[in-house]
Amino acid sequence: MxxxxxxxxxxxxxxxxxxxxxxxxxxxxxxxxxxxxxxxxIAFKGEHVDGHDFVSDARSRGAVLTLAERAVETPYxxxxxxxxxxxxxxxxxxxxxxxxxxxxxxxxxxxxxTKELLASxxxxxxxxxxxxxxxNNQIGAPLSLLECNETTRYCIVEMGARHPGDIAHLCRxxxxxxxxxxxxxxxxxxxxxxxxxxxxxxxxxxxxxNPSATAILGTYDEFTPAMSALHQGKVMTFGEKxxxxxxxxxxxxxxxxxxxxxxTPEGRTSIGLRIIGLHQVANALAVAAVASALGLTLDxxxxxxxxxxxxxxxxxxxxxxxxLVLINDAYNASPEAMSAALQTLVHFAQERGGESxxxxxxxxxxxxxxxxxxxxxxxxASDLSIDHLVCxxxxxxxGAIPSGSQTTVHQCADKxxxxxxxxxMNEGDVVLxxxxxxxxxxxxxxxxxxxxxxxxxxxxDRNNGGKTS
Numbered sequence: 426m427x428x429x430x431x432x433x434x435x436x437x438x439x440x441x442x443x444x445x446x447x448x449x450x451x452x453x454x455x456x457x458x459x460x461x462x463x464x465x466x467i468a469f470k471g472e473h474v475d476g477h478d479f480v481s482d483a484r485s486r487g488a489v490l491t492l493a494e495r496a497v498e499t500p501y502x503x504x505x506x507x508x509x510x511x512x513x514x515x516x517x518x519x520x521x522x523x524x525x526x527x528x529x530x531x532x533x534x535x536x537x538x539t540k541e542l543l544a545s546x547x548x549x550x551x552x553x554x555x556x557x558x559x560x561n562n563q564i565g566a567p568l569s570l571l572e573c574n575e576t577t578r579y580c581i582v583e584m585g586a587r588h589p590g591d592i593a594h595l596c597r598x599x600x601x602x603x604x605x606x607x608x609x610x611x612x613x614x615x616x617x618x619x620x621x622x623x624x625x626x627x628x629x630x631x632x633x634x635n636p637s638a639t640a641i642l643g644t645y646d647e648f649t650p651a652m653s654a655l656h657q658g659k660v661m662t663f664g665e666k667x668x669x670x671x672x673x674x675x676x677x678x679x680x681x682x683x684x685x686x687x688x689t690p691e692g693r694t695s696i697g698l699r700i701i702g703l704h705q706v707a708n709a710l711a712v713a714a715v716a717s718a719l720g721l722t723l724d725x726x727x728x729x730x731x732x733x734x735x736x737x738x739x740x741x742x743x744x745x746x747x748x749l750v751l752i753n754d755a756y757n758a759s760p761e762a763m764s765a766a767l768q769t770l771v772h773f774a775q776e777r778g779g780e781s782x783x784x785x786x787x788x789x790x791x792x793x794x795x796x797x798x799x800x801x802x803x804x805x806a807s808d809l810s811i812d813h814l815v816c817x818x819x820x821x822x823x824g825a826i827p828s829g830s831q832t833t834v835h836q837c838a839d840k841x842x843x844x845x846x847x848x849x850m851n852e853g854d855v856v857l858x859x860x861x862x863x864x865x866x867x868x869x870x871x872x873x874x875x876x877x878x879x880x881x882x883x884x885x886d887r888n889n890g891g892k893t894s
Contacts, residue, residue, distance in 0.1 A: 426452040426465075426571045427518060431490050434465070435502045437517045438492070438510035444499025447489045452572050453511070454488070455564065462487035468497065469507050469564070476507075508563055515567030516598045522573055527599050528715055531584040531592055531630050532607025532643070533623065534761050538700065539607060539708040540581050546716050546729030551578035562587075566595045579719075586626045587616060596633035603718060604630040604656075605641045605711055609648040610761040616790055624648035631655045641714045644669055645707055661718060663710040671714040673706050678772045681743070687713055687730075691723045699734050701741040701752070703772065704765035741769070744874065747881045748852035750777060751873060754859040755866040758788045763802045763859060770857040771809050779853030780812035784843055784869060786860025787819045800824035807832045817843045817860065817869065840865075844872035847880060 428450045435442040450463035457479035460466055466483035468476035468491055480497045491501040492510055504510040519527065528543065530536050544555035554577050556569040566582045573580050584595045596604075609624040617623045627648075631640050632655040640656040643649050644664030653660045663671040673685040673696075683706045684697045698705055709730050716726045742753040750773055754766050767783060774781035783806055791798050799821035806814045806822070807830040815835045816822045823834045837843035850856070856873060860866040 426450075427521065427574050431500055431502065434490070434492075434514065438502065438504055438513045440492070440502040440504035440510060443496070443501050443503060447500050449490050451487075453492070453514075453568065454483070455568070457483035457486065457488070460484075460486035460488040462489075464488045466491045467507055467511060468493040470494065511564065511567045511571075512594075512598045515570040516600075518573065519570050519598065519600055522575065522577065524575075525573055525577055525580055526603070526719065527570070527580045527582060527601045528603045528605065529582050529584050529596065529599060529601035529630050530605045530607070530711075531586070531627050532605075532649075533610030533627070534759060534765075535607045535704070535708045535711070536583050536585065538705065539605070539711050540583055542700075542708055542712045542730065542733045543581055543715055545733035546712055546721070546726060547579045547581075547719075549729050550721060550725060552576050553579040553581070555581040556583055563591070563594065567598055570599060584630060586629075589617075589622070589626050590629070592626060592629040593633055596630060601630070601634065601638060603639045603641060603715055604634050605715060606630060606643060606649050606652060607707065607711055608643045608645040608761070610646070610759055616792075618792065620648070624652075628652045628655055634658065639718045641711065641718065643707060643711065659718075661714050663714040664707070665710075669710075671710050671717060673710055676703070676706055678703055680776060681769055681773045683709070687723075687727065689713060689717050689723060689726070691717065694723050694727045696727055696730050698730065699732070701743055702765055702769040704762075704769070741766075744870075746874060746877050749850065749877050750855040751870060751877075752855070752857045753867060753870040754857065755786075755864070755870060756862055758786070758859055758861045760788065760791075760798045760802060763788065764805060766857055766859050767802070767806055767809055767811060770855060771811065774812075774855040777853050777855055779851060779855055782813045782815060782846070782850065782854060782856040783811050784815040784817055784856065784858045784866070784873075785819060785822055786817045786864035786866045786869075787821075789861040789863060796821050796824065803834075813846075815843050815846060817866065818864070819860075840869040840872060843869055844876055847873055847876040850877070 430448050431442050432446045449465045451461050453465040453467050454460050455467050460483040466488040480491050493501045547553040554572045569582050582599050584592045586592050631652045636657040639659045641661045661670045665673050672688050676685040681701045682698050687696045713726050744751040770781050803822035804825050807826045813833050817837050858866050858870045
């Protein structure tokens with residue numbers, strides 16, 4: 426963040442300064458434990474925690490000013506709404522940093538991974554700011570902008586939405602130079618009502634772009650390419666179709682990782698990704714399109730993608746246990762994400778030669794289509810010849826599996842019952858754990874790990890006659 430006096434911050438956010446006119450020299454924080462010397466602490470009042478109760482803690486860790494909605498330890502700027510004030514401050518900083526290029530990313534699937542890949546590519550080229558974790562809302566996006574200073578060249582902003590108008594609001598704050606829509610899926614369809622409504626909300630990123638900005642659109646659904654009609658400026662497409670500006674050809678999977686030829690207007694080169702899953706090709710193409718629009722060379726794009734890794738927690742985390750592969754993808758779930766994860770499981774199992782186990786919990790926020798969507802994923806598991814489908818508190822997955830299916834279905838009431846299936850696993854097997862975040866299936870992944878380790882250690886002890894060294 427650029428240095429600002431407290432009085433200047435008060436003017437920008439329409440608040441009142443109480444106390445000394447201190448200078449803020451570090452980015453704002455919303456968790457008092459993250460405060461650093463010279464930072465601004467924003468006292469948000471959440472459902473369970475009130476930031477106003479942690480002002481003293483933030484001050485003890487170096488925060489010099491508080492943005493608050495009631496009187497606290499001075500100095501502080503009093504405002505009526507901290508969320509609106511944060512947005513106003515971020516927008517002002519965005520306007521002052523005239524050499525900053527902002528890239529907005531939205532989509533039903535892949536935002537976080539695409540953000541991480543893009544940050545890896547761009548940071549090799551120039552100072553880049555990207556959100557930490559899943560910061561894609563009216564708080565997280567402004568915080569990302571406020572991380573920027575005069576030396577920052579690129580800022581990546583994730584743009585999620587729970588309601589129509591959310592992305593348009595973020596665009597007014599961030600004023601993106603490049604807008605990326607990855608794809609329109611069915612995640613959160615229970616809130617929006619239809620895929621068309623989701624598409625309309627995602628399209629707010631494109632319709633909000635200035636004519637001098639660039640729109641980058643995926644070609645993985647019928648809605649996203651049509652958004653080109655909403656932008657008067659440059660449009661680029663990415664995908665695996667012949668007519669895409671940036672595309673992938675000769676795609677194959679090796680050890681669960683995609684390898685392909687990247688084709689851009691500049692030329693063609695081979696890419697080998699480090700991250701897991703065939704679905705990561707689309708995310709990598711989105712990154713290549715952004716980098717190409719920014720003028721990076723094909724070699725810069727290729728080297729950045731080839732070395733990029735994802736650090737997102739519980740997203741395709743691979744654990745190489747003793748002769749068992751565990752894929753922990755418990756962070757979120759939608760029909761599209763489930764399909765991608767199941768295909769990744771199949772590729773891993775084929776390479777390892779063992780059986781495939783899909784431990785699936787419920788997908789939330791699917792609305793009236795939820796029973797059908799779950800049944801469709803169960804049918805897909807059967808079509809893919811997955812050996813074991815484990816329904817963890819989600820019997821709907823088995824609703825349409827044909828009687829002659831080669832897939833064995835296990836109905837488990839909870840995580841603990843599901844974990845007992847470790848006793849039926851064999852060396853060389855591959856296990857996927859996936860559900861919506863609120864199902865907390867990362868706990869199941871931990872249980873499977875512990876039970877498998879206990880089982881293999883017990884077997885080793887028996888083979889040694891109970892002797893230890």
